[in-house]
Amino acid sequence: MALSNSQYQEIMRGYQAQQLKDKHEQDRRIREVYERLPAVRELDQAVSTCAVLRAKELLNGDKEALKRLREEIGDLREQKRFLLASKGYPADFMEMHYRCPDCEDTGYMADGKKCHCFLQAQIKYLYAQSNLESVLQRENFDTFSYQYFDDQQIEPAVGMTVAGYMRQVYRWCKGFADEFGEKGGNLLFTGATGRGKTFLTNCIAKELIDHYHSVIYLSAHDLFEVFSKYRFESRSEEELKDTYQFILECELLIIDDLGTELNNSFTSSQLFFCMNQRLLASRSTIISTNLSLDRLRDEYTDRVASRIISNYTVIPLYGGDMRLKL
Numbered sequence: 001m002a003l004s005n006s007q008y009q010e011i012m013r014g015y016q017a018q019q020l021k022d023k024h025e026q027d028r029r030i031r032e033v034y035e036r037l038p039a040v041r042e043l044d045q046a047v048s049t050c051a052v053l054r055a056k057e058l059l060n061g062d063k064e065a066l067k068r069l070r071e072e073i074g075d076l077r078e079q080k081r082f083l084l085a086s087k088g089y090p091a092d093f094m095e096m097h098y099r100c101p102d103c104e105d106t107g108y109m110a111d112g113k114k115c116h117c118f119l120q121a122q123i124k125y126l127y128a129q130s131n132l133e134s135v136l137q138r139e140n141f142d143t144f145s146y147q148y149f150d151d152q153q154i155e156p157a158v159g160m161t162v163a164g165y166m167r168q169v170y171r172w173c174k175g176f177a178d179e180f181g182e183k184g185g186n187l188l189f190t191g192a193t194g195r196g197k198t199f200l201t202n203c204i205a206k207e208l209i210d211h212y213h214s215v216i217y218l219s220a221h222d223l224f225e226v227f228s229k230y231r232f233e234s235r236s237e238e239e240l241k242d243t244y245q246f247i248l249e250c251e252l253l254i255i256d257d258l259g260t261e262l263n264n265s266f267t268s269s270q271l272f273f274c275m276n277q278r279l280l281a282s283r284s285t286i287i288s289t290n291l292s293l294d295r296l297r298d299e300y301t302d303r304v305a306s307r308i309i310s311n312y313t314v315i316p317l318y319g320g321d322m323r324l325k326l
């Protein structure tokens with residue numbers, strides 16, 4: 001369960017590459033501005049000159065030097081903002097722009113703890129999710145196709161064809177992803193194998209990961225394995241503790257294929273605990289399962305079913321096995 005040294009190094013190399021990219025892009029933005037607005041370069045030079053002069057005065061015992069410096073720099077910055085705006089640039093255009101502003105692409109927070117983006121990378125390694133990216137390249141909102149769904153026969157449960165119904169489901173899911181930052185929410189996809197549950201969760205996952213939300217994608221089997229190791233291994237490794245905590249805290253937890261794992265009273269109570277903790281913390285969860293709500297109640301207790309009924313949007317999926325039509 002622990003990250004190997006080479007995996008750790010690979011994650012850190014990713015951060016170093018990202019920092020170089022951030023710097024490179026900042027340099028490019030600065031060059032662009034200096035070309036279009038030479039006066040900005042002069043203002044930047046004036047800031048440096050000013051700082052050097054005032055530092056000398058300060059060393060010579062001039063106590064007012066620092067105050068003057070602040071005023072002068074404030075003034076120069078104001079002029080710079082004004083010039084940038086004149087060409088439509090935002091005030092922070094020449095600053096560093098980070099992929100993860102929380103850790104400034106270092107992987108670690110100011111207090112020395114691993115950032116959520118590091119934990120996400122770590123889980124990718126620990127749970128063979130390194131292929132997730134290529135799966136998400138194939139399965140996303142842009143590649144979603146209705147051709148595998150029947151557009152002739154009316155599906156009695158929804159009063160329309162399965163293809164028509166899937167258009168609605170697509171819009172719900174797209175809406176869920178688009179409004180995730182403001183609204184959050186929880187989804188339960190139910191339906192037999194091959195109805196598109198995993199494809200739809202992948203669509204949502206890709207959209208959110210692209211917008212830098214912290215997303216964990218685990219099969220129910222892997223999820224319960226983490227819980228079980230955390231609970232029963234007396235000396236849990238640091239990565240395991242991190243992973244456990246991140247499962248409870250990440251912005252979106254996707255539990256794929258609930259009901260296919262070996263189920264017992266431990267998994268039931270852990271599932272309830274995890275769902276409940278996440279609801280209390282207003283963190284979103286998506287569950288996909290081939291069990292009906294009644295079966296979920298039988299397999300995982302009333303408490304789990306009642307949390308789902310009151311807090312989840314249940315999306316049943318119909319039709320034939322689309323994998324057979326691929």
Ligand SMILES: [Zn+2]
Nearest residue numbers: 100103115117
């Ligand atoms: Zn980060």
